[in-house]
Amino acid sequence: MPASTSARADPHHDAKPRRRVGRPAAAVLDQAGITAAALQLIGKSGYDGFTMAALARTLNVAPSALYNHVSSKRDVLVLVQDHLASLVDVSAFEAEPWERAVRAWAWSYRDVFSQHTPLIPVIAVLPVTDAPKTLAMYEAVSAGFSRAGFPQGRIVSAIVALESFIFGSAYDVTAPADIFDSGSMAESTPNFTAAVQAQDLESYGKPADVAFNLGLEAMIARFGALRG
Amino acid sequence: MPASTSARADPHHDAKPRRRVGRPAAAVLDQAGITAAALQLIGKSGYDGFTMAALARTLNVAPSALYNHVSSKRDVLVLVQDHLASLVDVSAFEAEPWERAVRAWAWSYRDVFSQHTPLIPVIAVLPVTDAPKTLAMYEAVSAGFSRAGFPQGRIVSAIVALESFIFGSAYDVTAPADIFDSGSMAESTPNFTAAVQAQDLESYGKPADVAFNLGLEAMIARFGALRG
DNA sequence: ACCACTAAATGAATGTCATTCATTTAGGAT
């Protein structure tokens, strides 16, 4: 058998980075493609499996090629986070009364980011300038608050308070079910242990949802009273 | 000059790991010491400078020695987080009415962890069994809720809601002041831009504090109404 | 006293990453 001239040495998986050195005729990468691939990779492998090398592999590219389009891994995370912001449903602010709109937005926001909690530390300190779709979300929400007669000077504070609650609650969704099981220390924490048991008996739905509902309705009720 | 027999070769800094191989007469490390050193290191160098090697250096020990007492870096973070929980002020639950107690606890809790936001992802999914001091905090808080006539089945949900809000708000404290500066995109986001400006004019105190106060008072007011 | 066991150190790998750099190539502008 003659050594094959065109076959790859390792026919294990297809789509290996078979591209010769130098600038290709048409660009392979751009930020949109990187974002989409990152999102898909995160969906398949989670944030643990999300490495620059793995991302490059799914794009059929050398890792270093990514750095022609983003300046760091954090940059990729910012792109992903901004894309996710566009998945948050703000449509209710144009069609429904304020209370219902806030409720729909908040649940949607929490649901989107509960699948992406590793992004929360990134979002929380990210200037809105770097995240246009996130900024668009804020615009839709503040327009809704404004239209509902919310006092101008408190709109941002109210949104920040809601958002803080949403981010914190997103973590809860991912927490293990038995996180409050006090185990062998139950005797030394009678009040807490009793409260945990009472909750298990009395509440319907997932605990994270019950808590989110409780806090959200509290904020909606009080904030609603601020409207002129 | 004879070659000195006891002087170290490199007199650059003192306290290098000059200890001969093998088990020392008295143990050098324990979890309490590791926790204290970690806390001090984090205070000095932040979470970026917090590496196992750096921690070992401050303890005058080889990095691998740490693994005789903790099983991972995450383990160290759990120890630190649990220590911080003991710094949260729950004393008001024994001396003050419910509303004031919740208020004092929540502000204290936020202030402690706003300096340690990288721990939040760790805490949020940590079983209480692994964090005895955190469990003690929950016990004090739920005892306070119980004593105040809060319905048993909702105590945990209420605490979780408050805690979620607290964690999210802890991030806000660390956010840059101009995080909401929409910059060149201001024209396309008139409502949000106006709201940001109105806030700057009208509100006193740090924005993060104003937002935290707003959300916290909303929860206290509504939750207070649940008491029997 | 002796011996086996376990605990607690050291120091030398290991392997995984993100990131950088030199090099190569393509296409557009002067």
Added chain:
DNA sequence: ATCCTAAATGAATGACATTCATTTAGTGGT
């Protein structure tokens, strides 16, 4: 034609966390 810049490759680099073999010191049992 020539130059410049953009976009690839592939080969370092440098941090890290973590593991392993080895050494030494007490301890409990015989």
